[in-house]
Amino acid sequence: MNSPTPAEPGAARPVVAALVGCGGIARSQHLPNLTRAPNLRLAAVCDLNAEAARSAQADYGVPHMTTRFEDLLADPAIELIVVATKADFQVPLTCQALEAGKHVYVEKPLAETPAECRQVVAAQARHGKLVQVGFNRRFAPACREARRIAAGRGGPTNMYFRISDEYWNWGRGNPPGQRVIHEVCHVFDLLRWFAGSEAVSVYCASARADDEIYTLKFASGCVATVMSSGEVTCDLPKERMEIVTREPGALVLEEYTELRTYGCRGEPPLRRFAGHTHPDSEFTHKYLFEKLGAEALTAFRRLRWELREQQELGQLDPADAELKKFMEQSFPHVNYLVDKGWRAALEHLADCIRGKADFIGAGPRDALAASALARAAIESRTTGEVVRL
Ligand SMILES: NC(=O)c1ccc[n+]([C@@H]2O[C@H](COP(=O)([O-])OP(=O)(O)OC[C@H]3O[C@@H](n4cnc5c(N)ncnc54)[C@H](O)[C@@H]3O)[C@@H](O)[C@H]2O)c1
Known part of the structure; x- marks a missing residue:
């Protein structure tokens, strides 16, 4: 060639x-x-x-x-x-x-x-x-800002991350119980990056396949909980992170569109982040995320969910070409509207x-660490014990 x-x-x-x-x-x-x-x-x-x-x-x-x-x-x-x-x-x-x-x-x-x-x-x-x-996600503007603030306050001591979705249907070729390998790996990497430290133990409690929590402890003393579910709804924002910092204060990140700070002197209480554009789609969302943050994101999600509900209930006019086009449009999926870096x-x-x-x-060493964490979480799910890394 x-x-x-x-x-x-x-x-x-x-x-x-x-x-x-x-x-x-x-x-x-x-x-x-x-x-x-x-x-x-x-x-x-x-x-x-x-x-x-x-x-x-x-x-x-x-x-x-x-x-x-x-x-x-x-x-x-x-x-x-x-x-x-x-x-x-x-x-x-x-x-x-x-x-x-x-x-x-x-x-x-x-x-x-x-x-x-x-x-x-x-x-x-x-x-x-x-x-x-x-x-x-290490390059998402909202994550970079949150990490800068947390690091300036002695680093995180306690983190919570929810990653939840409805699309994770394992009819797509992956056996149940592997969301932790394919999706939660993003979160394991992000938590290590925020903590600036390696995880030393993990515990997994499972409600059903791909609907579980993981508790991690880091060498730095920081602890973290991950709530992962592939059984939620597109109506709920997919990712949320909460961070307690060593110096008293907290940060809340709502799906890469909004970062709120609590008790962090010198930091604005709220920052909003524009979304991510795609040449095949319109860009209104980018402007709205910048202006309204999570409020706009929630409205986009609600709109999609409501229309799908109405479609399933046969309440949409099948002759409405405009609506049909909107519903069939595959890009951008709402998960791709936000800027995840x-x-x-x-x-x-x-x-x-x-x-x-x-x-x-x-x-690759970061990928190895995330992979080891996923495997340890699966081991913990099976044995019911805390697994040390
Ligand atoms: N970073 C993210 O946000 C993100 C999001 C979605 C998927 N992913 C990852 O991206 C990867 C691809 O996911 P996807 O959803 O696009 O998969 P996909 O199945 O939609 O696409 C994979 C493509 O690769 C082609 N392919 C497979 N093996 C090949 C080979 N040996 N040589 C050439 N082409 C080959 C397939 O024909 C297919 O077109 C996965 O590892 C997934 O976990 C990352």
Whole structure:
């Protein structure tokens, strides 16, 4: 494959990237972000499914498409490969890319087991390239601000995180009980990042599959509870975090749109964060999140839920073309309206590749730590005991 020859050498040159895996996360985030970030240039897309690669190429004006991953490896112009397949392929593809001298951005969970994550830790050590794992929430503006404030107050001592959704239906190919590996891994990473410390123990109490709580203790003394449920409703905001800081005070983060501070001298009691735009969608939500924060988010969720209720009850006029279009519109899903740092994470990696920033993203060792926590939580669920790490 002949990728376009890079423009003049130097730090200002965008990083030439390729994407493998043109499915859900690619279409909702990586394709729009890779084609809009000023420091990146998407040269090629790859998918085993030719139609998926072809439509990604056509929709985003990507110069090349292929169904053969080796084509990306063989192209010397490609510097970065973004891997967004599924956990079963992400480790071999990442290792091959590293061997071929490419930097890698790979989606979470890096793998389903700590042993597989270790393969990437070792491959990175051998080849010395950058590997960033898609724990993008570290780059959400609301999280960065909350972490800055918490760190300035002696760090967190007690954290609570709710991650709840309705979409987590395991008819999509994953067996029940694995939400902790595939979804809660984001939260384990975020809690480690906020605590600035490693978890030393975890306890899991399960109500039913994929509806449970985890209690963590960190080496720093900080404790955390995660409430995870794949059985909620889209009417409820998906993610909420509460933090008690060592110096008396607290922070509450509502789904990346709003950060409230309590008793934190010098900090405004409320900050709001604009949402995340997508070129295929309108952008009203971004303006509304900036102006109204969680209130706007809640209204978006309620609107979607109410319309779906009315649709199920046969109360919507099937001849209403406008409404039909709105209901069938797959993008943006409300979970993707907020800014969870997807684009900033990619832009950061490109800056690191050009030597403009020191790497502060999540690497393979962070993926390994999250994976070990998920496995320990499953062990605790089975034995009913606290598991020490
Ligand atoms: N960071 C986030 O917010 C976030 C959100 C959703 C999904 N994800 C992660 O992204 C990854 C992909 O999830 P998805 O929902 O997009 O999956 P998906 O099934 O919708 O898409 C995966 C695509 O990869 C292709 N593929 C699979 N194996 C391949 C291979 N060996 N070579 C080339 N193409 C291959 C498939 O044909 C498919 O088109 C998962 O690891 C998931 O956990 C991350």
